[in-house]
Amino acid sequence: MSNPILQAAGSFTGSCIACLGGTDTAIAFRGEPEWCVAALVVLGLPTSEAVATFDLAHPDAPPVLTVTYRVCRDCARKSGKLPDPGLILNGFEIPCVSQPGVVA
Ligand SMILES: [Zn+2]
Numbered sequence: 001m002s003n004p005i006l007q008a009a010g011s012f013t014g015s016c017i018a019c020l021g022g023t024d025t026a027i028a029f030r031g032e033p034e035w036c037v038a039a040l041v042v043l044g045l046p047t048s049e050a051v052a053t054f055d056l057a058h059p060d061a062p063p064v065l066t067v068t069y070r071v072c073r074d075c076a077r078k079s080g081k082l083p084d085p086g087l088i089l090n091g092f093e094i095p096c097v098s099q100p101g102v103v104a
Helices: 004-011 033-042 047-057 073-079
Strands: 025-031 065-070 096-098
Touching: 025 033, 025 073, 033 047, 033 065
Parallel strands: 025 096
Antiparallel strands: 025 065
């Protein structure tokens, strides 16, 4: 895989999905595939890359799913719409942003 963004999304290599800087934090998103793609756009990815990233990581996505995107605090704050990401460590909770109307 040569695209570092796709790599970050698919394998959790430790890079923020938006700026590709190293980070140990993440935010989870729960909803329809379109919601999960929109989350990537909110984080700053161009729409085409957001779709490609999601499709690669979830080639057979169910109608509703939960995805966890590794993202740094700066990028989450830059979006202006997301909670601060949580540490990806045992004992820490990663915040989950659910699609309105989707039953948990
Ligand atoms: Zn970042």
